[in-house]
Amino acid sequence: MSNDTRSDAGRGASTAVEEGRTVRLPPTLPSFWHRRHVLDLDDFSAEEIGLVMETADAMKEVLGRQIARVPTLRGTTIVTLFYEASTRTRTSFELAARVLGADVISIAAGASSVQKGESLVDTVLTLQAVGADMLIMRHRYSGAPYLAARHSRFKVVNAGDGWHAHPTQALLDLYTMRSHLGDLRGRKVVIVGDITHSRVARSNMWGLTAVGARVVICGPPTLMPVGLNGADRRERDELALPPVEIDLNLDRAIEGADVVMALRLQLERQQAGLIPSIREYTRLYQVNAERLARAQPGALVLHPGPVNEGIEISPEVAHGAHSLIEEQVTNGVAVRMAVLYLLAQGQQ
């Protein structure tokens, strides 16, 4: 975390006592923040994203201390309910919750009554009855966290639902980009890969366009969801889908890019007949040094992980000077601390 050592995090910061030291956080939340859940970034304003970023700055400072622990969420019980395997997201959330002093109940769906056929709503209501306050949920089906939010009193954080959304990943991506580039307005961000099945791409499209970045989506036509190009736009509101550009040719799309984000290619996409071969995918869509040379000098390279090295990204780029892949993981903890803090302090 050498890139960002700003210490004035949180304008107008006040103090919360922690083992004789202070953590700089806003005393009261700004009036525009009245969010109860973080389910996606589709309804986030630039202002709200800015608040998460500033709060994450303060959290990052906490994480840099020798004893990274503050009592901010003491007495709060947070449940992580993961219906899908995850290493980095789950670890990141649980660490974030513990640093803030919360109690964490960790449930892997396979180990619970879910396997006995209990419905999602029943599971969520049981956890509520136990006395938990906040629910962090990952689910293989799109929309599942919305169901939990509607049928319980939990504050819900979506830790990834199906192909739909992964808002904290997009927030940590924004945070990582912002810490290198500052204001993202007018910056060109290319997202390349399997867009159809990517919740990371969807949430990033919303978040990036909300802060004014220019987003170009790139990938094989068979992995590009319908409707993004505005073909049936006459049917809908301008903002029904994020305003992105599409370019199926990576050599062209990457030209002048400030940020290139490669997505994981699930190998089963080839078995499903969506791409002819991994070899051809790699030839056309791999982010490698030769292609990166067409981007802005010093362009940033991001990947939500886990990486298939040599497929969507070449090893020299994944481990190269431009790669922020590890930094994304580190920032993930600070950003998730910010999200948990803001939800806990917000609407009761």
Next chain:
Amino acid sequence: MNGSLLIRGGRVLDPGRGLDTIADVLIEDGRIAKVGAALAAAQVIDAEGLVVCPGFVDIHCHLRDPGFEHKETIETGTRAAARGGFTTVCCMPNTEPPIDSQATVEYVLRTAAAVGLVRVLPIGCVSRGRHGETLAELADLAEAGVAGFSDDGNPVADGTLMRRALEYSQALGLPVIDHCEEPSLAKEGVMHEGWVATRLGLRGQPAAAEEAAVARDIALAEFTGSHVHIAHVSTRGSVELVRAAKGRSIDVTAEVTPHHLTLTHEAVAFSPASPAGRPAGEGGLTYDTNAKVNPPLRTREDVEACVEGLLDGTIDAIATDHAPHALEDKLCEFDQAAFGISNFETALGALLTLVPEGRLDLATLIAKLTAGPVRALGLDRRPGLDGLGSLAPGAPADVVVFDPQREWVVEPERFASKGRNTPLAGRTLRGQVVATVYDGRIVYALETARIATT
């Protein structure tokens, strides 16, 4: 005049016979006796200011009985049908056991007759066990009284099986009714493939999955010279295919549902109160499992094409595809939820929204609920059903009286159907059934109905 019933002073609308006039309708001995002025009877329904028309005929519904009585029974389903103004319903055979034997047909007919609320005409399976492999005993089923054949719920995926079914059913004088969905294209999509599915991250099924199956069925109908009936048409392309086929005198008929005439795929994501494309506040994407239906709700363009299809005669009938489900079938993740909408009790109110919008005239709407479906499946050729779907003298005494102006709020918890699965919950609809007469008897009356016995 004992046993006679008079429906007095209403606007009598019998589109099958081009009738639209203020008149009395006299019923005697379970038959329409006369439509005229100043008639009298032992029992009188005052229909002044109301519309009086032939009882609605629904050629596509699911009564779930036998086998899924927790979702619906013949009794609750027919009670819901009567409340919706339907007096004849054709129930699909995707029960357990499926309606692929005489015994099951007889069970349905016997149970419905004992309940006695509306006429139930079962549809028999195309394939044994609905497995899509070998033909069911179609002649046996015809003798037992089915009104057509369908594997509805599933398409008849195998082209040759469909061909054989058409050839065989032709000799029996009955149509094959197909749920058109090419499985290799639909790929287990849970909604329409379009921008809403992209927004929600849900697997879509493309319009082409339906259209490819419609095109195949039309080709087979032409090839065999048999009658194919396309169930629940939902896309512009399907409407155009049927229109072209009719233009070439191929024996094809088609139906459309109330929801495909009034709702779009946006109903899955956004509550009606929010502007198109914007979630209604935080977490406002609804993922409304009650709007999950197969075929899926489509685009506005598709909806408009379906309405046009009704107007120009391409689509013969409105059929509800009433598909009741239990709460737990819908209170779950969208991908896991059952397909279907409980439709009997909202069909008329939903359809009447099209009239003030100027998209459909009342006479066409009523025609597609009465004479249209009867003709599409040839139901009036059945013994004792001469004149079904009309108010012709001698026709079965099936009449619905409705108030086209009455506003009411959709409260699923008050449905007669066990299925409370409707995307219209909480909506105010205009137009409600006041009384339903089946076989000369009042089988349903709204509490405000004005009924007098002399």
